[in-house]
Amino acid sequence: MKFLSDLLPVLLFFVAYYITRDMFVATGVAIASTAIQVGLAWYRHRKIETMQWVSLGLIVVLGGLTLLLHDKRFIMWKPTALYWAMAIGIAVSEWIFRKSPLKAMMGAQMTLPEPVWRKLALAWVAFFAAMGALNLFVAWTFSEEVWVNFKLFGGMGLMFAFVLAQGFALSRYIEDKS
Secondary structure (H helix, E strand, O other): OHHHHHHHHHHHHHHHHHHHOOHHHHHHHHHHHHHHHHHHHHHHHOOOOHHHHHHHHHHHHHHHHHHHHOOOHHHHHHHHHHHHHHHHHHHHHHHHOOOOHHHHHHOOOOOOOHHHHHHHHHHHHHHHHHHHHHHHHHHHHOOHHHHHHHHHHHHHHHHHHHHHHHHHHHHHHOOOOO
C-alpha cells in the first residue's frame, strides 16, 4: 500500500499531463499532490520519512522553478536529483558511517553475510546513479512526451526489473522454514 501512495504523485503528474498536454499544469499537480501526501502522512503517523522530505523538497524547489521561470528543464531534472540523492545517501551511510540502510530496511526479512550487504548497497548505488544519468539522457535526447512516458513506465519498469534481479540473486540466502 505504501508503494502505491508513494507512486500517487507520479501517477497524477502523468494523468494531468495526458489530459492537458501541459507540463506546467502537470508540475503544479505533482507539487500539490506531494504536499498533500506528506501532510496526510504527518496527520496519520506524526512522522515523515526522510525520502518523503527529500522528494517534497525536490518537487517544491525544482517544480517551483519550473513554474516560476516557465522552464520545463527543472522538473525534468527532478528524477535525476532524487536518484542521485538516494545513491549518495546509500553510499555515505554504507561507506562513511558504516551503517547499512538496506540491512536496516530488510534485515528483519533476511539474514545475509556482511559482504553481501555491501555488494547489495553497491548494486543499488550503481543502479540509482545509472537511472539518474538515463533520465537526463532521455530528457535531453527525446521529446517531452517520450520523457513523460519514460518517467512513469521506463523508470518503474527498470526498477521492477532490478528488484526482480535482486530477488533472484538473494534467493539463495533465503532459508526454507518448512
